[in-house]
Amino acid sequence: MNTPPLHAHPVLSADEAKRFEAALFGGDEAKEWAAMNLAGAAIGAAVITDFEEIGGFPKDTARVLVLAGKGHNGGDALLAAKFILERFTAAQAEVLLAFGERALKPLALRAYEALVHAAPGRVRRVRKALGHYALSIDGVFGFQFHPPVDARTATLFAEVNALPIRLRAAVDLPSGLGTVDVMRADFSYATGIVKAPLIDPANAASVGRVRYLDLGFFEGEHTASSAPSVADFVLTSAVLAPLRELRSPRSDKRTYGHLFVVGGSKSFPGAVLMSVLAALKTGAGLVTAFVPESLAAAYAAQVPEAMWVGWPETPEGGLALEGAHLLRERISRASVLLIGPGLSREAETLALAMDIVKTATVPLVLDADALQPEIVRAGKAPRILTPHAGEFARIAGRRALKDFPSEAGEARGGEVVTVLKGPVTRICAGGCVAHSFFGGPVLARGGSGDLLAGIIGGLLGGNSGELLESACRGVVWHGLAADALARERGQVAVRTTELLEFLPPTLRG
Known part of the structure; x- marks a missing residue:
């Protein structure tokens, strides 16, 4: 068995992730709903933070395009939009249900209803995405997707890929990843588990930048019995914990x-x-x-x-x-x-x-x-x-x-x-x-x-x-210091040594 670095979580294949989540939730819908809410809030918060690199999420009227499929990824996307609309009261969401409302699984439907209830008058269903959007959230396919993409959905992806969108977010991984009909992302938000296709260099152009959103799946005694032995791991910011402690007097x-x-x-x-x-x-x-x-x-x-x-x-x-x-x-x-x-x-x-x-x-x-x-x-x-x-x-x-x-x-x-x-x-x-996954083009x-x-x-x-x-x-x-630098001053008009100014505040949280 490979010994992981401290404060690192395993990267799992789709099959490994499926088995791990089945053991974690045990088919308990209440646990799955709680995890979906955690994921949606984490994605929403991360999107708002990543917008800071390009001047921040628009405070005036901003159009958010939510693309939801049938299952949990669609639910995560809808709850992420809910999180954002609750914090930006001028924002509006356009929801495109790729396979229709009747196809939504119970938790995805519950997430859609939660979004509509949270932002009355600011959420509307659309059959086609048109115009300029501040943000798109892709939750059409999850990590259990199997190619190919059907012709109708491939057309949808091509249309959305051609739209002017300031920031393109993918839930877990871009829909259609591994095919020519992939939905393009600027950021892929890996919720709970990083799946192996996200770290495959062949997918880098579609995946964009990866953010790992730790939902606590690898905490407690459950991990020891359920996490498989793997060679790839993702680092978390907890690796810095010793530097945040008091030094010996x-x-x-x-x-x-x-x-x-x-x-x-x-x-x-x-x-x-x-x-x-x-x-x-x-x-x-x-x-x-x-x-x-x-x-x-x-x-x-x-x-x-x-x-x-x-x-x-x-x-x-x-x-x-x-x-x-x-x-x-x-x-x-x-x-x-x-x-x-x-x-x-x-x-x-x-x-x-x-x-x-x-x-x-x-x-x-x-x-x-x-x-x-x-x-x-x-x-x-x-x-x-x-x-x-x-x-x-x-x-x-x-x-x-x-x-x-x-x-x-x-x-x-x-x-x-x-x-x-x-x-x-x-x-x-x-x-x-x-x-x-910390750092970026800065x-x-x-x-x-x-x-x-x-x-x-x-x-x-x-x-x-x-x-x-x-x-x-x-x-x-x-x-992390590079991320902080980009959020404070942007990606372009900075000097390399400015990064040093952000090492202290990064340690201080």
């Missing part, structure tokens, strides 16, 4: 680790500075940075909290082999070593990185230009690798991303955790993959990875070398 700066950072060059001077800034924000006790000597004084003036060690430079401005003694003389003080941000790919500098990794005895974080095939396999120190897709392809040779995570584990000399950055960041260790800019490397390095130093826990915690914290 008997602690000092050595309690929280001493991170060494090796990086920087004249060609890429900003990357290492961003990593150091991020590491300091994690609460690291001490940070020492080894950077080209021409940059050290300027960095020290900007960030006096770190200790800056000037390193002899190559003619091109990278770190020279002759400076290796500077690290050797101090390495006994380090608890973690981060190598790579802004390092450059000069042959001499990469040879230096190889020598450092070969002899390292403390945990490593390898990022950016340190992610070379021969370097990531050198030595025996435990390590975290933080590649994006291109860097992963480089260290994995000819093997493709479809081989992740099995091939990621080969790129090592000792224990390894691989953090594959992307729209959904995946953390691999020991055959398990933890998926983080991270699609230079420097995001440098901040993440610094966050992970800082956390690892204060976490007794717990690689997987530190990697998961760093990815989630980084992603």
Whole structure:
């Protein structure tokens, strides 16, 4: 059995989810109705929150299109609309029952009646969706859908996909997923359980961004007997819980680790500075940075909290082999070593990185230009690798991303955790993959990875070398801060380093 990361919930196939829910609810309609209300409220609240990235849900008259099928997904969509209309009293809902009112199952019908009762005069049935909508909520098919989509429903999906809609929400997963007739979503809200099709890269264009809405299905003694053994998990924000607790009154700066950072060059001077800034924000006790000597004084003036060690430079401005003694003389003080941000790919500098990794005895974080095939396999120190897709392809040779995570584990000399950055960041260790849905397009800019490397390095130093826990915690914290940044300032007109301002409030809830 695969051991999941802390505070992660399993990703289940459709059949596994069906069996799990059958055991959870036991056919009890009262329990199912309670869960449907939880799901509807969670979707409604999440939609309102996600609207903040594009200026917030309209406070004046807003048209909401609800597409409901026969069953629970339709009920969830209708109750999500109820939640939204109760909070925005100028909003109006147009309900399109894809298979008619008579086809509604009892709980879906109950949800429809609850919506109509909650917003009298603001809900109307329509047979065709026309015009501009602020929001569409897709609840036509659930995870038990089997292709193909019938011709009439396929036409409906095509018509809705062509409409101008500011935000397209899918309940659980987009209707028709896995077919050419899929309903397109900007956000897919996984209610209670993340189903496997949502994490399939082949479905990414239709799924949009995934939000996991934890409804408490994986709490209590029921989980131990009913949750199947799986390889894929979804991370929750609860991974940050230890950072939200009081620190020991008997602690000092050595309690929280001493991170060494090796990086920087004249060609890429900003990357290492961003990593150091991020590491300091994690609460690291001490940070020492080894950077080209021409940059050290300027960095020290900007960030006096770190200790800056000037390193002899190559003619091109990278770190020279002759400076290796500077690290050797101090390495006994380090608890973690981060190598790579802004390092450059000069042959001499990469040879230096190889020598450092070969002899390292403390945990490593390898990022950016340190992610070379021969370097990531050198030595025996435990390590975290933080590649994006291109860097992963480089260290994995000819093997493709479809081989992740099995091939990621080969790129090592000792224990390894691989953090594959992307729209959904995946953390691999020991055959398990933890998926983080936090973050988003606001991270699609230079420097995001440098901040993440610094966050992970800082956390690892204060976490007794717990690689997987530190990697998961760093990815989630980084992603939650990015979400907060986008909601406060939008996705476009921001700078990468503004994310650092949102690390503290993210911890404070």
